[in-house]
Amino acid sequence: MTFVDPKGLRNLDLSHPKLGLHKEVKTLETTLAGQAKAGEAPLVLNAFILSPTKFADLLNVGDPTKKTDLESRNVLFMEEGGSIYLKKLFAALA
Template identity: 35%
Template sequence: MNKGEAKFVNDLRKFLDRNKNLLGGIDIFLLRNLSRKGIGFFIGSGFYPDFIIWVKNGNTQNMIFIDPKGIRNLGNFNDDKIQLCVSGIKEIENKVNEELERKGEPVSLTLDAFIISVSSYDDIRNTFGEGRHTKEEFEKHNILFQEDETYIKKIFEKAGVI
């Protein structure tokens, strides 16, 4: 595990320990995705998120795909990985739920994907895209900054878990 991945795991553990009352009755599992062998998405280029947070709350399940990484090389918000996090994952969610409904499965599945930037906002704000994007614009595109102490909470909020 690299430094950014280890920090994510530790930050998630701390968040879960500190928010047991908020998450009571919800089962949360963290899975390490196998690189280039596990769950991958092939919209444009291949994308294998490093982690999957699987949340089970009654008949509702959330799968949250997490990829901690430096984002300098992604270039701009039109990158395939970013587009998957914004809209592509919801297209997949709709197809999966249609199939579950067709089979009569009493389960609802929500899919979300986030890129966790190990690069600081100050390091990339002048070089990413046109160099004028706010943190809020990054968050709108499901890019959260690991330097933000509330990024784990934002994952759960944006995924509709809390």
């Protein structure tokens, strides 16, 4: 199961809880795995933010090297075009 949040990030800073959703769903995944019955297929949870906001338009980030940090938190920028951000999304699911 993959959650996708297609919202902008223009006014968020890097400490905003929304940017930690990818970790929260993995914690939930671990909890649910502990409750699974023997023989059940594992449930895999992921969360992504697909941002229509251009990276250059983010107000509270500043440093261009932060883009890599955001991508490590499953924040993908739609400005790159579907062939790029979707490729990144599916690579992260593999």
